[in-house]
Amino acid sequence: MRIAMTYTRLRAEERLLLDAFEALGVEVNPIDLREVVFDPAEPGEWATYDAVIDRSVSLTNALTATRILESMGVRCINPAAAIELCSDKLSTTLALIRAGVPTPGVRVATGGEAALRAVETVGYPAVLKPTIGSWGRLVARVNDRDAAEAIIEHRETLGSIQQGVFYVQEHIDKPGRDIRVFVVGGEAIAAIVRTSAHWVTNTARGATAAGLPISPELREICVRSVAAVGADIAAVDILECPRRGLLVNELNHSMEFRNSITTSAVDIPAIVARHAVRIAESARVSQAVPA
């Protein structure tokens, strides 16, 4: 069996995954996408892989590679469609709504005046997020109309075209923490809670993490949300709303987990590697069947 791991920066997660594959006795070829020239009409060596696990920190690289590889018939983990749905917050919201998965209320506008109306509809405080981005970057809690006007004007004037999509989320008065659940192969394998005095509870922004037992209710909402985006492997961010209960806030298609292994006491890379091997095995069997 042959598996490749595409990446753009080799972080602790990628090394942990390579070690986990090695422990299973599976050869995995790490490929730095920044050095690759694709010929979409000629799969070449790519056709020899039973599966490619993408671990690009750059979304653009991840989507470019997985779109081309899937068109060549290579099974990608995660699939390009799942990466698209997870990476764009609007796409995630739409997928969750279609699947009937509880998620915070959102208003979307593409013009400045409409964006202000969207904020006022949601009410203060509201949360303005770029549709693409991670680690809490440029996420703003808007407490009043003055702040809303300022942020909207700044986004329109200084931001990229992408920043002109105003994704306004209702602020969830969560209990100073949020929950992250790791879902692999349709199973919720580990969960942590991230606690912070700051309203942004990303560990990238200084939140502290602890392990959390997975209740049946938590398991169900997480597994459903990952199924809604078609991801093989994803981390689900959950907010606890005092009024509506568990809400899916975001899904992460290329999850970071280095600090969650000890916290959750679950060998996340080993489980991810085993699942990737299962996918590669079944992809190989299906390729072997004559048309």
Next chain:
Amino acid sequence: MSIASTITAACPECDAPVAFDRAPLNGQIARCPDCSAELEVTSTNPVTLELAPEVEEDWGE
């Protein structure tokens, strides 16, 4: 028990030696123990390091 040989490369920021306990891969991220600069392995034979790029807009998980 044999003692693993350590691979080192100079930090491009402060010239301190940055050690790897096994052969690093291209694109691997390391941190200088002296100046804390975030570094990226840009070649593996010999190992050379450059300052890692700043976070870009489409980076994330």
